[in-house]
Amino acid sequence: MNASLQPPEHVLNTFGLTSHPPIPMGDSWLGGWRVGEVVLSLVPDHARAAWSASVRESLYVEGLRIARPFRATDGRYVVSGWRADTYIAGSPEPRHDEVVAVADRLHEATAGLDRPRFLLQPPAPPHTDVDVFTAADRAAWEDVPLRSARGAGMAEPSSEDGMRSVEIIKTLGTLxxxxxxxxxVVHGDLFGTVLFAGAAAPGITDIVPYWRPASWAAAVAVVDSLAxxxxxEGLVHRWADQPEWPQMMLRATMFRLAVHALHPRSTAGALPGLERVVEIVRLLV
Structure with a gap:
């Protein structure tokens, strides 16, 4: 997905966004384009984008700012692979405990949502980023880690760090x-996507859905923050009252290692941080 691609004229017209020139947002908003008080972003998966928009349209979470979807003039959430959301101020900051607190509040509010149908679908070629994350998520829970990835014909990692990741996953699986x-329904990608603006309430621009225990999603945020x-390291212990915390930390670490092993754009530089988490988790379980 090319985040630098500018929204085309017909997309701007369909959303009724013709009064302001698009301004690139850079790393915040995952490379979206601000047009007045609206941000346009390319979506990796239409079904997930439309689902997220429909949920965020009416979701209320105390102490959380939520970017609301901005519908096209014909009522659609997604037009030619682009979604639009109301702009909320802020940028990611290393306020790690506050991110985990956001996870807790958000998941209380999403606990009653139905499981989206697309979360039941197995990874299928040609593999997209969504398939990689689906296979990685299943790797942490299935009896034989990475069985779903192999069953879907995903390429085995050939890099040294990728093969090392697979070794660690197998070892952690025995624990x-x-x-x-x-x-x-949980948001499985809160690290680096919660926006802070001074003393204002934290904000989120999306919900990346997984069907897992709420404490697993909090653990993923902790794993990412540590890695x-x-x-x-105190972050792990400050949130240790979460249900089944050692096992959720273990599975969150396996998930991130599986993403590292399976994703074609993984870089060797990401593994040392994960290995640091592995050592912490081994002591925990």
Whole structure:
């Protein structure tokens, strides 16, 4: 997906956004384009984008700013692969405990949502980013880690760090114990996407849906913060009252390692941070 691609004229017209020139947002808003008080973004998956928009249209979470979808003039959420959202101010900051607190509040509000049908679909070629994340998510829970990826014909990692990731996943898989927690709709990508603007309430621009226990999604945010956000190890222990926390941290780490092993754009530089988390998690379980 080319985040630098400017929204075409017909998309601007269909959303009724012709009064202002599009301004690139850079890394915030995942490379979207601001047009007045609206941000246009390319979507990796139409079904997920439309689902996220329909949920965010009416979702209320106390102490959280939520970017609302901006519908096209014909009522659509997505036009030619572009979605539009109301602009909310802010940028990602290393306020890691606040991100986990956002996860808790958000998932209380999403607990009653139905499971989206697209989350039941297995990865299928030609593989997109969505398929990679689906296979990686399943790798942490299925009896034989990465079985779904192999069954879908995904390429085995050939790089040294990719093969190392697979080795670690297999080892961590032996530390899993059964957990009895309800699954629900959760946002599985909060790290780096929660927007902060001074003392204003934190904001989110999207919901990246998974069907997992709420504490797993909090654990993913903690794993990411430890691996790449410079968070202190105390973050793990400050949130240790989350249900089945050691096992959720274990599965969140396996998930991120599986993304690293399977994603064609993974870089070797991402693995050392994950290996740091592995050592923390081994002590935890």
């Amino acid at each position: 899993r114990k059964p957990v009895d927690l309800p699954s629900q 790449w956000g410079g968070a202190d």
